[in-house]
Amino acid sequence: MKKYLLSMFTIILPLITFAQEATEVGLDEKIDKAFGDATGWFVNFIFYQIDFGGDVKVFWVLFPLIIGATYFTFYFKFITFRGFFTSINIVRGKYDEIDHHESMVMAGDSTPGGDAIETIAIEGHDGEVSHFQALTAALSATVGLGNIAGVAIAVSIGGAGATFWMIIAGLLGMASKFVECTLGVKYRDINEDGTVYGGPMYYLTKGLKSKGLEGLGKVLAVLFAIFVIGGSFGGGNMFQVNQAFQLVENITGGTESFLHGYGLAFGLVMAILVGIVIIGGIKSIAKVTDKIVPFMVVIYVTASLFVIFANYDMIGDAFAQIFNGAFSPEGVAGGAVGVLVQGFRRAAFSNEAGIGSASIAHSAVKTKYAASEGMVALLEPFIDTVLVCTMTALVLIITGNVTAANASLNDAEAILLTSGAFESAISWFPYVLTVAVVLFAFSSMISWSYYGFQGWSYLFGRSKKMEYTYKVIFCLFVIVGAAASLGSVIGFSDAMIFAMMVPNMIGLVILAPKVKAELNRYLKAIKTKKE
Template sequence: MNRNNKVMLSIASFLLPVIGFAQEATTEAAEKGIDEKIDDAFGWATGDYVNAVFYQIPFTDEIKIYWVLFPLILGALFFTIYFKFINFTGIWRAIKVVQGKYEDIEKHGAEMLYGEDGIANGVDINKVDNLEEHIDEVSDEITIDGDIKDTIRDESSDGEVTHFQALTAALSATVGLGNIAGVAIAVSVGGAGATFWMIVAGFLGMASKFVECTLGVKYRDVGPDGTIYGGPMYYLTKGLKSMGLASLGKVLAVLFAIMCIGGSFGGGNMFQANQAAQMVENITGGTESFMYGYRWVFGLLMAIFVGIVIIGGIKSIAKVTDKIVPFMVVTYVGAAIWVIIARYDMIGDAFMQIIDGAFSPEGVAGGAIGVLVQGFRRAAFSNEAGVGSASIAHSAVRTKYPASEGLVALLEPFIDTVVVCTMTAVVLIITGNVNPENAGLADADAILLTSDAFASVISWFPYVLTLAVVLFAFSTMISWSYYGYQAWAYLFGRTSRTEYTYKILFCIFVVVGSAASLGNVIGFSDAMIFSMMVPNMIGIVLLAPKVKKEMSKYIEAIKLKRQAID
């Protein structure tokens, strides 16, 4: 069976049960609308898998913990200690990398420019009058003439995007509705204390993100035309093979790729479309809205815009995200700061609630363990640290030192969880939206809770938030389409047919997500995201020594530059 036939078989095996159930639903409940039919079919098709992923290990009658949290938390703790708390010590250097302070050595290599013992490219740099002119001359000597179609990189070095573009492309897939709806769900179920554990999870996740994104660059493939193929599929296969674990690497890579495709359809697509449709429907009248019962129409329009962007690949995606993401984050955080300043007298009390609730929660199901679980679960869904998805975008960066991009990547959980999620939680707390009445809040209402919290201080902000939600959803979908396609291509090959099959399916799921209920969508979304984490975490723990060597190499390159300049 050739690859194209495998593609069609995989599509048929996934869609036939859904189609069959939809036909049965039509016979049994003809009065149901199309939205309800889609929801019923989707819930029926994914329910058993979701239950398996989120099986809770019962430690006592009251304490039950999701098994998937153990590899996530333990792995992040291991990386934090193994890399000597790089999630704290590496922040300032990461900022310098994003600013381009080391762009010359990342582009051409420290030895090429500054050399060992002061000799670079046959020239004693100690005798060079103008070091910058020397660097320009060396750069000119190794520059490739002409431009490669469909890349946005400097063709003189491996990679397609800049550090900033790689960061924003990955951030666009993480900073999004998980920060708005996800935080509201966490604090509604887990109370104010869940915020503390989200922050802890964010800091720990920085170490995991550093490791996986360093590996993404180290083991990426570069095609003949300069196009980059990277991510867990490649570092699990190539990295573990280099350690004599080829069979394990292949199995883990295939499992990850399958889960990544599911994650791109779930958390990276349907969840985003669903929440965007929910916000637009609510702001236009709720049950009186022209969209009520016809959210699939909104999904169809969103699918068209998503399709236009994703056809262009990482080049068009990065060009969109490096403009949308900074605007969205600044707007959202700015509004949060506005609300916090307006209620400045409640800030102290809010943080007391967060600390008290983290260790001595009252009236919250599951006690302190329940609060911790909610915080970690929502943080993981929001920043995706340990999941491996972001390394697919980061692998396309231009650098000769993989650890440089690992440092850039550790900023993601900090921005996404420590900053943005905390802002959302504090707004919810100081506006009085975290209380026992909201503990049983339906998932579908979570995003509206955040909207109401902002509206209590900025009456017109729900309109701005609706726009932000649509943009958040849009940017997340286009980035996840890239992740999903890379996994799809790894399994089925890189042909025009397989590419457009995936992208058309992706756009179809935008429509499905808009129409389905949040309960079914969010369960499937969480399940896919956490499933990706298992094979990825096994691999990156085994490959941690490789990352330590890459970090040492990059530090030595920076020292070489400093010595030459000094």
């Protein structure tokens, strides 16, 4: 570990000096422009909007996400509703007894080629983290800036009615999370030392081979690995630290802040903290996220409820605005379809259901029933979108912050809008929210570092050299992201995150019958236990 930290700082220190000089002469902006010119075609393709007329434009990536989620909801006979309380009981540990095993066989299939059964219990290893830790690790990558800033922008553009469709999309997304995370456990690899390697790269490779589509599976797996690495450096790293610093700077005085111009220092501190955590892999990450995520979600929801009940006389009107706005909006861009689109867009962009990223974290769980973790995962969109995003929307609606004038806000400005809404009822809450945003950004970065590393190890091997190479690069991007103006780089990375959806959704649809078999096997085990 000492050798790792020493090598990391040996590389980091000269780059800090370079980055400081680069920002002073505007070199980062020149690099950003050149990068944008080279990658603009890819970003434009992924975020292409289909024009339906009447100011209604829809990102094409929403269609496979929502259509796929709807298909899975019906295919699995509304598992998101009939299995909801079972999922809670799994997290509570009620069914841990049937997950415990003495035999050597556990969830998973053999590596393509049949040379080794890599998902057996080796030296007592059956996974790396608990159901609860896997859930918080995955949640930490989704709960954060999108719930605070994104919702403010969505309801400003689409009106209060966007909240209704955001909830519907969140409920549908629960089915997609169930499918991808069940597959993540079913097709994972476990090394001799107990380290787990899982995610879409593995279920696309192994699962599609079992369907006679080995060539397609390999191509899709490589594409996914490339996309998840790119996404981890930008949207899961640079964007998070950049927005966190902007908020801290704004809350402490903006251009007059004592932190103004110290983005590199902020980034260095964050890089050190991130580096310390990610050295230990998913176990270390989970030990942090299982404390940060519940703590911050509880604080955020409690504060939201305080604002809502402090204005209890407006609760009825707020829900009336949501339901009326969902079906008969007035004066909102794009009318009813526009409201629906904004709600669906925010939900899809927030909970990442169907993207495939969460299955990487969930694949590390200790279990012998793949479907058990799929059921735990379906709670994610509920917590992320149905609970946290809805709370944000209600606070904004009740405090009168849903206006078309706010539709053009960027993420940093939207966070300040949400902060102001809370401040109207809790004067000191903006400072708490600032801490929350920094912690959410931090937890998102450490989770996305794990996602990116899994893609990296799939492409370049599982050696310690490759592992440390990725982690050093990731920490460097934390520093650069805090201070540099790299909008095109981050935009390209965001595009890569949603590009992950393409290979992932193809695999999910083809492998859905495998998931149904796993679900039936697990439900039968639960039924047997009850008897």
